[in-house]
Amino acid sequence: DAKTTQPTSMDCAEGRAANLPCNHSTISGNEYVYWYRQIHSQGPQYIIHGLKNNETNEMASLIITEDRKSSTLILPHATLRDTAVYYCIVRVASSNDYKLSFGAGTTVTVRA
Amino acid sequence: GAVVSQHPSWVICKSGTSVKIECRSLDFQATTMFWYRQFPKQSLMLMATSNEGSKATYEQGVEKDKFLINHASLTLSTLTVTSAHPEDSSFYICSANRPGGGEAFFGQGTRLTVV
Numbered sequence: 001d002a003k004t005t006q007p008t009s010m011d012c013a014e015g016r017a018a019n020l021p022c023n024h025s026t027i028s029g030n031e032y033v034y035w036y037r038q039i040h041s042q043g044p045q046y047i048i049h050g051l052k053n054n055e056t057n058e059m060a061s062l063i064i065t066e067d068r069k070s071s072t073l074i075l076p077h078a079t080l081r082d083t084a085v086y087y088c089i090v091r092v093a094s095s096n097d098y099k100l101s102f103g104a105g106t107t108v109t110v111r112a
Numbered sequence: 113g114a115v116v117s118q119h120p121s122w123v124i125c126k127s128g129t130s131v132k133i134e135c136r137s138l139d140f141q142a143t144t145m146f147w148y149r150q151f152p153k154q155s156l157m158l159m160a161t162s163n164e165g166s167k168a169t170y171e172q173g174v175e176k177d178k179f180l181i182n183h184a185s186l187t188l189s190t191l192t193v194t195s196a197h198p199e200d201s202s203f204y205i206c207s208a209n210r211p212g213g214g215e216a217f218f219g220q221g222t223r224l225t226v227v
Contacts, residue, residue, distance in 0.1 A: 034215065036216075036218075038156075041203070041221070041223070042220055042221060043116075043118075043205045043207075043218035043219050043220050043221045044156070044205070044207075044218045045218070046215040046216065046217065049215060087155075098209065099146055099158055099161060100146070100158075100207070100216055101158065102148075102155045102156040102157075103155060104155050105155060
C-alpha cells in the first residue's frame with residue numbers, strides 16, 4: 001500500500017476553511033485517496049474519496065494534484081464539531097475485502 | 113443512521129473472564145469485516161479480518177486463541193476476548209466495506225476495561 005504523510009496537528013478558526021494536506025508520492029494508478037475522521041471515543045467516519053478528479057460532497061472537498069502525489073481535504077466552514085483526527089488513506093477500491101491501514105493522522109482542533 | 117453497529121458500547125469485566133463484542137452490518141451483507149484495536153492517543157491497529165463461513169485472518173502478533181472471531185452470518189461478526197487481562201483494556205472497533213468496493217463503514221466502537 002502507498003504510504004501517506006500528514007502533519008501531526010493543525011488549528012483552525014471556527015467558520016473559516018480548514019485545508020488538510022496529505023502526501024502520497026508512491027500512490028499507484030489504481031489507488032484511490034480516502035479521507036476518514038475520528039471524533040474522540042467514536043469509530044471513524046467516512047468523509048470523501050477520489051481517484052484523480054476533484055470531488056465535493058456535503059461534508060468536504062477533495063483536491064488531488066495532477067500528478068496525484070498529494071491531496072488536500074477542505075472543510076469549507078469549520079465548526080467546533082469538526083474537531084477530530086483526520087486520516088488520509090490510499091487504497092485500491094475494487095475489492096470488498098480490502099483492509100485499511102491507518103497512520104497517525106492529523107489532529108485538527110477548531111477554536112471559537 | 114448507523115450502517116455498522118457494535119454492541120456493547122462499553123464493558124467492564126474482571127480479569128480472567130471473557131467478553132464478547134458484536135458487530136452488525138445493518139444496510140448490506142458483508143462477507144468480510146475487520147476488527148481494530150486502539151490504545152489511548154494511538155491510531156487504529158488492524159487485528160484481524162473476519163471472513164463469513166471461514167476462519168479469520170489475524171495480523172502478525174495478534175493471538176488467535178485469545179481473540180476469537182466468529183462470522184456466522186453475512187451481517188454479524190463477533191469478537192471474544194478470552195481470559196481478559198488489564199492490558200487488553202482498549203477501544204475495539206469493527207468495520208465492513210460496502211459491496212462493490214466502496215467506502216468502509218465503522219462501528220461506534222466498544223470501550224473494554226478489564227479490572
